[in-house]
Amino acid sequence: MTPQLDPSILADITRVARQCFLEEDAPGYIDALENAVQQRTGMDFTVVLRAAHSLKGGAGLAELPGLQNLAHKLEDVLKAVEQEQVVELEEAWFLIEQSVEEIKFLLGQAWTGNVVEPNSELIRALEIFNSNLTEYKPDKALETDEKAQTNQNNNDFISIALQQDLEALLAEIEEMEEDTPVAIVVGAISHLCEEGLFLGETLNLPWLVEQIEQLEELANAAPPDLFSSAKEIFQTIRTLRDRHLNGEENNLARQPVISDLIKNALAEDLENCLR
Incomplete structure (x- = not known):
């Protein structure tokens, strides 16, 4: 449970x-x-x-x-x-x-x-x-140079969104004191998840959506090691982000991180009760 x-x-x-x-x-x-x-x-x-x-x-x-x-x-x-x-x-x-x-x-x-x-x-x-909205149909007459410029603008935006906006949210939580009340930490992680999910879905970044979903599960479970576990996911996000910006594929299988965290937390609680 x-x-x-x-x-x-x-x-x-x-x-x-x-x-x-x-x-x-x-x-x-x-x-x-x-x-x-x-x-x-x-x-x-x-x-x-x-x-x-x-x-x-x-x-x-x-x-x-x-x-x-x-x-x-x-x-x-x-x-x-x-x-x-x-x-x-x-x-x-x-x-x-x-x-x-x-x-x-x-x-x-x-x-x-x-x-x-x-x-x-x-x-x-x-x-x-x-x-009553009509189906969107792209303009096929778009010139090649306009497409190239649009692609460049999109790449610039993605880079800024991942290296500045997302990074600021990660750093904000990492800079919290270890004794920060759990309500504050969970609230900050939830805010990060909202923004991260928006970026992942808008920019079509499944690897980011996957990591954010793990963060959401972690925040909902709120295990004793919430802070350190969140930071591990942050590091994974940064690694995948850098790979994406370098043109590398991020087809990583989902790891059972959260289920293991919950199991470990329950085992620790049970052990404390038996002592």
Whole structure:
């Protein structure tokens, strides 16, 4: 049986996650979304999509399900606009703008401790809009030099995302003191998993998704050696990242790391009880 976290620890994790989300993360996400609404063209859609995705993930960690649901549907509309699946752009941007305003309202309510559901009519409008999207068809007339430039830009972005953004998240946890409360460590790892999963899925990096899934299992199990075990996975991520950036394949089979950690933790607890 997998060890379960004490309810008081879970409550602490939720409290810390919600406070960090509302104070530190959400304002930046809102700024990015509001800038997109104002510009509508010429913006970096990667930044906008990451804001919506991170807003969705942060709301989930903070246990704000209504906000998470709205951010999810907003992310779908933004993806459709970015991929040119939208025929009625004005309608899309109207829904995006209304969603951002509703998100700001929900965040304001969360600040006061009042968790409310988003406007049901807006949710329904987003669902109908997303269900009527057209299939994306790439422009076959794209010139070779434009393709080459796009590939180069993608490579540059991947390099920055892995060497700077992801590295910053790993280093932030590694720099924590060994006696940091488990709720803080688990919250930080959960945030890393949200961002890492977004990068892995968006950039089509299955090796990163695989390692992040192991980290999620580790955070859920919260074994006594959580810190050291997480750092081992961090090192694996760095090794695979470097191999990827060097053009090497990362077809590594999934190792039973987490199951072994749980077994070891249970064995240690049993041994202590028998002494």
